[in-house]
Amino acid sequence: MAQMIFYMGTAGYILLVLWMVAVIAPYVRAWRQGGGFALATVNSLLFGYLVQMLSWPIAVWFGIPHLPPHLLLAAIPIIQSEPVEWYRFLTAAWLHSPTDMTHVLGNVLIIALVGVPLEQRMGSKNFMIVYLAGAIGGSLAWHFTHIGYLGIAWGASGAAYGLLGAYVASWPGDKIEFPLILIRPWPVELIAFLYIMIEIARAAAVYGFNATSDVAHVAHIGGFFAAAIISRPLARRGPVPPFSKDSGPSQAGIESAIRGSRKRRMGGLEKDPWSIAGHELSEKAARTLVKLRHEGDELETREAWLDRLSEQAQCPECDGELGLVGAGDVPQIICLSDTGHLRWP
Numbered sequence: 001m002a003q004m005i006f007y008m009g010t011a012g013y014i015l016l017v018l019w020m021v022a023v024i025a026p027y028v029r030a031w032r033q034g035g036g037f038a039l040a041t042v043n044s045l046l047f048g049y050l051v052q053m054l055s056w057p058i059a060v061w062f063g064i065p066h067l068p069p070h071l072l073l074a075a076i077p078i079i080q081s082e083p084v085e086w087y088r089f090l091t092a093a094w095l096h097s098p099t100d101m102t103h104v105l106g107n108v109l110i111i112a113l114v115g116v117p118l119e120q121r122m123g124s125k126n127f128m129i130v131y132l133a134g135a136i137g138g139s140l141a142w143h144f145t146h147i148g149y150l151g152i153a154w155g156a157s158g159a160a161y162g163l164l165g166a167y168v169a170s171w172p173g174d175k176i177e178f179p180l181i182l183i184r185p186w187p188v189e190l191i192a193f194l195y196i197m198i199e200i201a202r203a204a205a206v207y208g209f210n211a212t213s214d215v216a217h218v219a220h221i222g223g224f225f226a227a228a229i230i231s232r233p234l235a236r237r238g239p240v241p242p243f244s245k246d247s248g249p250s251q252a253g254i255e256s257a258i259r260g261s262r263k264r265r266m267g268g269l270e271k272d273p274w275s276i277a278g279h280e281l282s283e284k285a286a287r288t289l290v291k292l293r294h295e296g297d298e299l300e301t302r303e304a305w306l307d308r309l310s311e312q313a314q315c316p317e318c319d320g321e322l323g324l325v326g327a328g329d330v331p332q333i334i335c336l337s338d339t340g341h342l343r344w345p
Helices: 002-006 009-033 037-062 088-094 101-122 124-144 157-170 188-208 217-237 251-264 273-277 283-295 299-312
Strands: 175-180 182-187 322-325 332-335
Touching: 009 037, 037 088, 037 101, 037 124, 088 124, 101 124, 101 157, 101 175, 101 217, 124 157, 124 217, 157 188, 157 217, 175 188, 182 188, 188 217, 283 299, 299 322, 299 332
Parallel strands: none
Antiparallel strands: 175 182, 322 332
16 A cells, blocks of 8 residues: 555645545535535535546546545555554545446435435534444445455445435435435435335345445445434434424424424523522512513513513622523523523523
């Protein structure tokens, strides 16, 4: 391997840096602008693939036998048992065959159609964790079924199948637009069932009946189940609880589910920290507290009355000033001197 790195040359390292910029830049842009990570992933895969395509004519021009995105980042089971090579379990998911455009296009189609509504359901951070779990799970499944294999493996298929696994594990009743015979809304459970059963049948044919295939079917299966296993706890932390019955992954449905989730997280108003501490409120603050209890069952009215109460009352422990946190989400009053003194309700 050291010999291969030696012969890359300056042009090879320049292309490696260019590939990394192409792959990472869409995520940086999405993070800064608050965009979706599913579409950022689509752009990342496509931009990285363009660099890979450019690498072939440049390799011929400079006389370089192999270039970094292929040699340094792809999954090669015979060498990646070494800890220093473990990064390949992840980086291989951002590479695709430069001679087969259908490879990358098929993956980005699934990631776009499944990933966007899934991200709306579980949130961007949780989506990205699931995606990475699918990518690594697929690579691990391929590695442990091909230990000692010298060939190169790459592709985002394990991660794409992982999104299907995560979706069906948490919101199986959803319908999403998908090209299954016809492009129309299909139940996620039907899409996932057909895809995974086809892959299991193909893997059985390859490993059980000595059929030949240049597709890593076992990686698809590994990604599907790895993401499915971890998705449910992540989904519970997201904006829409698992198995929610709403209008589906539309913007209106998502907003309704998010609002419902926030209301469920609102604390009770029956007991207040001033009464518990024997701290007497001013007349204005006491009237505001009564209004809060009568009208604070909606997010907006609760936030308005809590904001007013924070201006009229003091911390029952240190008499310090109070402030409002969680505006636009689940509002609470805190002690500005020490949040350990007060966080209510």
